[in-house]
Amino acid sequence: MDWLTTVDHKKIATLYLIAGGFFFGIGGIEALLIRVQLWKPMNTFLNAQQFNELITMHGTTMIFLGVMPIIFAIMNAVIPLQIGARDVAFPFLNSLGFWTFLFGGLLLNLSWFMGGAPDGGWTAYAPLSSTTYSTTHGVDFYTIGLQIAGLGTLIGGINFLATIITMRAPGMSFMRMPMFTWTTFVTSAMILFAFPAITVGLVLLSFDRILGANFFNVEGGGNPVLWQHIFWIFGHPEVYILILPAFGIISEVVSTFSRKRLFGYSSMVFATILIAFLGFMVWAHHMFTTGMGPVANALFAIATMLIAVPTGIKIFNWLFTMWGGQITFNTANLFAVGFIPTFVMGGVTGVMLGSAPADYQFHDTYFVVAHFHYVIVGGLVLGLFSGLHYWWPKMFGRVLNETLGKIEFWTFIIGFHLTFFLQHFLGLIGMQRRVYTYLPNQGFDMMNVLSTIGAFLMGVGVIVFLINIYITARQPAGVENDPWEDGRTLEWSIPSPPPEYNFKQLPLVRGLDAYWKEKMAGHKEMTPAEPVGPIHMPSPTIIPFVMSVGLFIAGLGFMFTTDDFGNSFLNFMFNKYIVVIIGLGITFGSMIVHSLNDDPGWHIEPEEQGGKGVEA
């Protein structure tokens, strides 16, 4: 019950981690099934329909329900601590964002048990996603599930933006913010400008499918390429929404374990902003082969390649940070150091794909599959593992086992390169993506076997990580404030795990890497910026949970409005929009209840805070 009503950002982080991890596991199993199907030519393990459903759900689940929530988990756990805040700006909305994500994700995965998962690819290209070619309710689950989950992401983005703008500790100017806070800030801004576009896209697609609208239906005057524009004006920024937080994590980890401040901090900040800006300018490079014409193709190709410049700045800054540092190669740092060359490889193939004429050759081959897995798995997932190992002691008060961590790292990274490095060559010699099997003796056979073995090695790596968590959780908690002893930012100046109110007294920030600066000045803790006093806390509430349940019900109801159940009661409930109205009634009713009860919150008095205070 406590977990259903919590508005504490640290608990919400744990919820995001568990739910995201769960969906990550599902997405991983889907990936393994795909690889089993492809391990030999003309395999009959899966049929074409099952394969289509699996690739669609693998992509959708991993991006929207796997890695995004784990990013949000780390952001929620770390951002308020890094900026010296007691909570996020909108604790209620934070909880709402989590629950809408969870119920959206559950709705999407319900499709497996209710007549078939979406099968139009994770991009749901029209007309493949139209009722003509996708006759089950699969794509409806996709549009409505993602709609509800996307709402949560948008809420989270707004919340982090407001938090970082208004809740920074005294003295923390924008140019003193830790790099992970910066990338979270920029990522949240990108979410704010990218997600409403997909919201509209999903609305249009569900109107086409459920209300018989004609947006993407050529017979009625619609335009399928419009879907691609709307999808990618969101979808390309989404790639940077995913990778920028990883850049932030790597910056923190590399700097901490090199015992040096981040090289070129301000160039890192501006590179981040530039990447975000350019990320919005290049969406049509996903559409070179739709016939946009040479001028559009050339412009989007050039804009795409420009992104290599700020990204290169980042790569060199990480290398220069390590240069001459006292480097500790623990698991967190191994993942960070492993990230750098892996991501560079993904970036290089990105430039190759960004060249329009070359893209005509690479398009829809395994070269593309290899490229984006190098970016998303070799970039983001390695970054997430690095971040989880790095902040685990802060989140849960226990350091993860190093031996197991190293086993995890090596199995995962070897498995990863085995799986996807070979796929570049599979693509170059002509193996198509999205096709459920292939003919023997085209030179694909051996590489596909190795690729499948690699995928299972990655699975082993993830299982080792889970074992590590389990073993560590059985040991008593109680690590120091600063278990790495080289912590540079504010989160390391408070106990692990932090108390409910984070900071007994808000810290005074006197420079970049605030805590390191105090340590170098010989201080054991931060100088407080305020005297000890009662701390205001928001009250827990069940309303976000109820609101999300309402949306879930309304979504299910909307999906089945045109169905004939062969049962007059069910037909009445669904076809007359009664279920939709009930669901929306629950959601809006809870909104009204929430807005009528002005929650004054509660206070933690100084005597309940424990420990001695420091005079401000």
Next chain:
Amino acid sequence: MTTLQAEQATENLPHEPEKATLEGRNKILGFWLFLAGEAVLFGTLFATFLTLRNQVADGPSASELFSLPITAVATLILLVSSLTSVFAIQAMHRADKKSLLTWLTVTVVLGFSFLCLEIYEFYEYVVHYGYGMTTSAFSSAFYTLVGFHGAHVIFGICWISLLIGQVAKKGLTVVTAPKVYVSAMYWHFVDVVWVFVFTVVYLLGKVVG
């Protein structure tokens, strides 16, 4: 509330009550961010409409359908409602609760009149022209864009009505003031979007063809 009590409440209320607390300032900032997202949402809807506005298939086109006098009156009503919500905020800054409630009520009534005109317009199209969601890509885009705006108007009417009740009951405080301020921001935004709807959908459809 007696006159004396009202005067005391006025003395206690800061000059800009909506920005007096951190919660209030956060709410306003968060709402600006939300409106930025809404702008992208409507931008995408407008782009969709512009792409599809001549794709009439076998159905009627914009110049056959639209009646400018009705939408012009609707536009006028909605723009005036923005002005009355400004009066409401000015009343709030004077800590004049009664005037605040009056102007909010006027705003709601104007919004409701606008909505009635829009419902009448849709009714005409559907019944007399047989022009529905499924007629053509143009009709789908039209109903979705204008309908989204209409849904925003409905939401705003419900929201401000609820606030009128709340302010009447709880009075004008540093808790209620940010809510009123934010709802006024929302209402202005909805009005601005309508200006674009009027230009891009109706004027462009009727005048340019």
